[in-house]
Amino acid sequence: MDIKEEVLEEIRPACKEIRHAVFVEEQGFVNEFDEQDGTAIHFLISVDGEPAATARMMTGERKGEFHVGRVAVRKKFRKHHLGSRIMRLAEREAVRRGGRVIALSAQCRVQPFYESLGYTARGEVYLDEYCEHIHMEKQLGQ
Numbered sequence: 499m500d501i502k503e504e505v506l507e508e509i510r511p512a513c514k515e516i517r518h519a520v521f522v523e524e525q526g527f528v529n530e531f532d533e534q535d536g537t538a539i540h541f542l543i544s545v546d547g548e549p550a551a552t553a554r555m556m557t558g559e560r561k562g563e564f565h566v567g568r569v570a571v572r573k574k575f576r577k578h579h580l581g582s583r584i585m586r587l588a589e590r591e592a593v594r595r596g597g598r599v600i601a602l603s604a605q606c607r608v609q610p611f612y613e614s615l616g617y618t619a620r621g622e623v624y625l626d627e628y629c630e631h632i633h634m635e636k637q638l639g640q
Contacts, residue, residue: 499545499578503587506540512549513540520570527627530568541587543580550575551584555592562598564588569602585615593638600638606630 506513514531521527538554553569566588571580592600604612606623609632613619617634624631 500547501583502544502547503583504542504544505587505591506542509535509538509540509554510542512544513542513552513554516549516552516570516572517568519572521568524573525629527629529627539591541584541591543584543587545575545578545580550578551580553584553588555588558599558601560599562596564592564595564597564600566592566600566602581611582615585612589636589638597638599635601633601635603631604634606632609634 517530521530534556535554538556541551541553541555542549543551549572551569551571553566555564555566557563558565566585569581569584571584589597589600602612602617603626604617604619607630609619612634615636617636619632619634621633
């Protein structure tokens with residue numbers, strides 16, 4: 499398997515295709531794309547030239563904080579650890595940009611995945627488009 503990782507300053511059509519397939523077609527979300535896509539850092543992993551996984555990252559409210567979101571792996575590429583790989587790519591980029599904390603809004607059903615990567619849940623469960631989410635954070639550089 500030839501795996502290519504990219505850090506992008508703008509969203510590419512391949513990122514949009516992955517997110518549409520995962521969040522709109524599979525999970526039924528409606529409001530998938532927003533104005534944050536225009537200012538976010540985007541990540542793309544391709545396998546043998548085919549777009550497989552994506553995520554985006556924005557600066558957080560606190561100094562040294564970044565927020566990762568829209569983490570998606572196309573169905574045919576799951577079980578190849580690309581979710582972990584794209585999160586590590588985002589974490590490295592956050593550290594490179596001076597990040598000390600990385601946060602995310604996790605769907606509760608995948609909370610154990612993020613916990614396995616060192617993220618800790620903070621606060622109460624809340625709904626986002628009728629789906630339970632929880633805020634999670636990880637200290638970087640430790």
